[in-house]
Amino acid sequence: MTTTFHTHSELETEAVGRGIALKLAPGAVIALSGELGAGKTAFTRGAASALGSYNVSSPTFTIVNEYLGGTLPLFHFDFYRLSGEDEVYDIGWDDYLERGGIIIAEWSTRAPGIFNTEDTIYVDISIGEFSEDRVLRVTAGRNAYSRVHAD
Numbered sequence: 001m002t003t004t005f006h007t008h009s010e011l012e013t014e015a016v017g018r019g020i021a022l023k024l025a026p027g028a029v030i031a032l033s034g035e036l037g038a039g040k041t042a043f044t045r046g047a048a049s050a051l052g053s054y055n056v057s058s059p060t061f062t063i064v065n066e067y068l069g070g071t072l073p074l075f076h077f078d079f080y081r082l083s084g085e086d087e088v089y090d091i092g093w094d095d096y097l098e099r100g101g102i103i104i105a106e107w108s109t110r111a112p113g114i115f116n117t118e119d120t121i122y123v124d125i126s127i128g129e130f131s132e133d134r135v136l137r138v139t140a141g142r143n144a145y146s147r148v149h150a151d
């Protein structure tokens with residue numbers, strides 16, 4: 001099922017992220033896509049705030065940032081500079097899935113094969129007609145809101 005949100009400011013995109021994060025169970029995975037500047041980090045910042053994690057910045061140079069101080073751990077990935085899917089497995093992707101946190105991955109289309117479609121919430125953000133317009137298409141797999149080590 002796909003739900004579409006239209007936002008008109010960075011704060012509104014953060015609010016969509018916050019609303020979705022409030023519904024997540026431990027082990028949830030959000031795969032973000034959308035061009036440069038679409039609002040993937042803004043969405044993540046909102047989601048993080050719902051989990052009690054703040055000061056989110058893009059992990060472009062490290063692939064993953066861990067926020068462990070909130071109600072659930074948040075693992076914020078950015079695959080923009082990824083050389084291949086192997087690199088994601090090498091840094092311990094399977095372990096991250098089992099750590100009972102929330103995974104949010106920017107540039108998820110750089111490593112599409114690592115996501116289990118039934119367990120993943122896909123959020124694609126596109127830029128609309130006006131400079132601050134964004135369209136967020138949220139498509140959730142069957143188990144995406146109830147993961148808790150569903151595998």
Ligand SMILES: Nc1ncnc2c1ncn2[C@@H]1O[C@H](COP(=O)(O)OP(=O)(O)OP(=O)(O)O)[C@@H](O)[C@H]1O
Pocket residue numbers: 007008009010011012013014034035036037038039040041042043058106131132133134
């Ligand atoms: N409706 C909106 N939602 C989100 N961001 C918006 C919106 N309108 C304008 N912006 C601006 O767009 C930019 C979004 O930046 P952000 O870093 O979140 O994008 P990103 O998708 O993470 O980019 P990158 O691919 O570089 O990681 C910010 O400068 C923000 O102020």
Ligand SMILES: [Mg+2]
Pocket residue numbers: 040041042058106
């Ligand atoms: Mg970003």
